[in-house]
Amino acid sequence: MAISGAIALSQEKSETATIRALELKxxxxxxxxxxxxxxxxxxxxxxxxxxxxxxYSKAGYISHTADSKVRVDIAEMSDLKVRIHGNTAVVxxxxxxxxxxxxxxxxYHDRLTDVxxxxxxxxxxxxxxxxxxxxx
Numbered sequence: 195m196a197i198s199g200a201i202a203l204s205q206e207k208s209e210t211a212t213i214r215a216l217e218l219k220x221x222x223x224x225x226x227x228x229x230x231x232x233x234x235x236x237x238x239x240x241x242x243x244x245x246x247x248x249x250y251s252k253a254g255y256i257s258h259t260a261d262s263k264v265r266v267d268i269a270e271m272s273d274l275k276v277r278i279h280g281n282t283a284v285v286x287x288x289x290x291x292x293x294x295x296x297x298x299x300x301x302y303h304d305r306l307t308d309v310x311x312x313x314x315x316x317x318x319x320x321x322x323x324x325x326x327x328x329x330x
Contacts, residue, residue, distance in 0.1 A: 210276045213283045213310055216317055217271060221289075224259055225269040232259060237311065237318040245302055245326050268292040271306075281312040289324060302326060 216235060223231035233256060240252040250258060258264075274287035285308040292301040302324075309321040 209278050209283070209312075213276045213278070213285060213317060214274055216310070216319075217274060217285055217287075217308065220319065221269050221271055225266045227259055229256055229260055232256060235319060237313075237320045240318075240320055240322075242322040242324070244324050245304060264293060264295045266291060266293040283310040283312075283317070284308070285310065 219231065220235050222228075223235070233252075236252045236255070238252060240255065241249060242255050243249050269291050270289070272288045272290070274285060277284045285306070287306055289304040289306045290302065291304070292299075294300070304324045304326055306325075307323045308319055310317050311320050
């Protein structure tokens with residue numbers, strides 16, 4: 195029993211590391227507008243809610259990412275916590291983005307929740323929610 199428990203724990207740690215790496219890959223592909231990489235990470239049913247409350251499908255998010263009127267200078271994550279539940283992973287953390295949109299500088303300091311699912315041996319993100327914490 196102890197050996198199978200240790201193996202399960204080892205597999206979970208490995209999956210946690212995989213999800214963490216995929217989160218960083220997603221963030222970097224977004225910053226660099228690497229649409230092919232981004233598309234491979236997002237499930238067909240992907241949906242994201244962004245800071246202003248707008249909701250995008252996979253196609254809408256990719257179109258937003260490809261927008262040449264936006265330049266993302268900084269896109270970084272911190273405080274990532276990954277929780278694995280079978281073939282589902284829930285990630286929470288902090289996100290910082292800074293750039294220029296239509297000639298105007300912007301900066302976000304967000305909280306995020308991402309949901310990943312493993313289908314056919316491949317992890318893809320199915321849902322994401324970003325929000326700006328209210329100032330107290």
